Amino acid sequence: MRSIVILALLNCGLCWAEQAGDCVPSALNVSAAKYPCIYPDNRAMFRVIAPNATKVRVRIGSGFDMTKGPDGIWTVTTTPLVVGFHYYGLEVDGATVADPSTMAFFGSGWLNSGIEIPEPDTDADYYHAKDVPHGRVSEQSYYSKVTGRWRQAFVYTPPDYGSNPKAHYPVLYLLHGWGEDETGWTRQGHVDFIMDNLIAAGKAKPMIVVMDNLNAVKPGEDGSIFAGRGLVPAPRSAPPTAGPGRAPVSSGGGLASFTGATFTEMMLTDLVPTVERTYRVLPGRENRAMAGLSMGGMQTFLTTLSNLDKFTYVGGFSGSCGGRGGSFDPKTSCNGAFADPAAFNRKVKVLFLGIGSAEGPGTKNFSDQLTQAGIHNVYFESPGTAHEWLTWRRCLKDFAPRLFR
């Protein structure tokens, strides 16, 4: 009897050792947190201490119920997950909360936990820190006359910006998606490493990248479509992974009320002048590009297509003025921006439409419709990815080298 017990303990110890060895902590865990961890086949193991809880779920993908151990610790191992960055949350007896063992990422209007399912280094190389000259991401505070508030933009300056004090640079204005904020492109997107690596390889021109927050409301204006799930109880029941992009659709058609007019006014009145006053910027429309993901892509099209005297390069990553079904009329769609293809093609050097292959055919159809209407455009499809940050990292990697040529 006793020998059996010992044998059981030995076995358990062995299994555990093997398991722990195979399961590598997510790169996004805080300090030395061991969970969540990821197996070589992309299954993830989550672990939550909730001794008195009756039901604990991990809100990732379709969600996974966790199992309680005798020590009050809940665990679950998921099915294999898609590579790249995923938002997730925990549901503890009906409370949707962040897992304090990972860094927090702002999406869907509140703080989610995050897990990164690693790609092979050969694929991930372009967004990893490498031993190349590094640019810097700075926080730029500025006062907006249009909104009557202090705002904060994140500004990437290229590696030689400091050592080359006479040089001036073109500017890419780059927006996040619904329910996210100005931290997204750095924290979830690794914009700094992507640009550092592209510039070091001579693939992209040195440029300044300005990442602002697309939330812009005037005093008294309704900002609810921006506020996201942090605002009200109900939407909390939707999984964070439904977050940016799909969220507007699920947020009571709030998007219908999205005009983006205030952001455009704020950007042209407050942001662009602040950037051009504060940084060494090349002047003129040919040195100005704008892109965004999801709702930020919609905002980009709204802002640029009505101000083509100020922008030459336009990028929509999983978001634009089209691609969501419905008929396309070159004369009237997108506020008639494409009514004169020849004039449009003269003004816009790059019209970029990016999408994840798992996001459906809408964007491809829109690109085809534009092409049939005689509008030059670039269609980029990220293989095997959905409405998530790996799609948008890949979009930026393909888009940035096309700028300012």
Added chain:
Amino acid sequence: MRSIVILALLNCGLCWAEQAGDCVPSALNVSAAKYPCIYPDNRAMFRVIAPNATKVRVRIGSGFDMTKGPDGIWTVTTTPLVVGFHYYGLEVDGATVADPSTMAFFGSGWLNSGIEIPEPDTDADYYHAKDVPHGRVSEQSYYSKVTGRWRQAFVYTPPDYGSNPKAHYPVLYLLHGWGEDETGWTRQGHVDFIMDNLIAAGKAKPMIVVMDNLNAVKPGEDGSIFAGRGLVPAPRSAPPTAGPGRAPVSSGGGLASFTGATFTEMMLTDLVPTVERTYRVLPGRENRAMAGLSMGGMQTFLTTLSNLDKFTYVGGFSGSCGGRGGSFDPKTSCNGAFADPAAFNRKVKVLFLGIGSAEGPGTKNFSDQLTQAGIHNVYFESPGTAHEWLTWRRCLKDFAPRLFR
């Protein structure tokens, strides 16, 4: 009957309106989250959606049990809280988690929620964004030969750094506390606004402030004392507010094994050369200051007192090489750094010891012991604050103007 119902609804509506009006959402809430909110008398109301939970607590101060409403929403109003920044967490049926309705702040080795109990504007003015020239906080990636890893430091450059390309600046190296990281001084401390305001008022010299992470271990070295509660289940049961500072004491005497030698080696081998190669820095010991809070203050004393050929200004905010009881012998305490008071006073222009009045007499006693031993030092006490960030903001406000004179 019907009129009674209507009356009841009206009453409820009125009460709620009054309550909501009095309770102002915390400035640290995400997007437009309405809770937690703060009443004029500094009581805070917390709100958690946990329909199936049997017990929910807010881990702030001594902790507060929440009450479940018929809608499955738990609420509690605390007793009046001390002004300033507090970490907090939620306990949902035994799970200690972050509240996704606030921004997350890294302390005690995992992500806490945060609430800021506002001071009167007259007191808080110095750490608020004001319409003065703004410096910038940049993320500086660099490779450490000592640890064999990429590291990230946050670097504040003063407002005129960009517009004054010939100017060179002195450097303050500023460390966070136990279980925190290089984001703490910007996110919890508002170092950028404090420096902007001091510089604009002519109270502090324009300087560069470098905020690195005091976690530094060589391959194979034990980093557990840095890892904090994210590492193991057990300490999760301690409230986050016990976090930085007190935590080393409560973490099984881990601090006894804290030598800080690897950080000192990393700082002098990797960080300082990176900073002096990358930024326009004034050379020499008279242009180099170092300070830190709690464990970062201990690290500061360990690093500077054994390298007085490299540092002229030393600050310990709620942490130094003394002040934790025990006897003080000027010849041997702090590795004998004070054995020759005259020599010490010639080298160190400012030896600063700051503390919150609620933290006990240890630091005051240490300051008196140093004074009795003939060591010039500055003692600063923050009235009414504990081992928290408001103490350390006030320390910086008092310390920075003394530098580089």
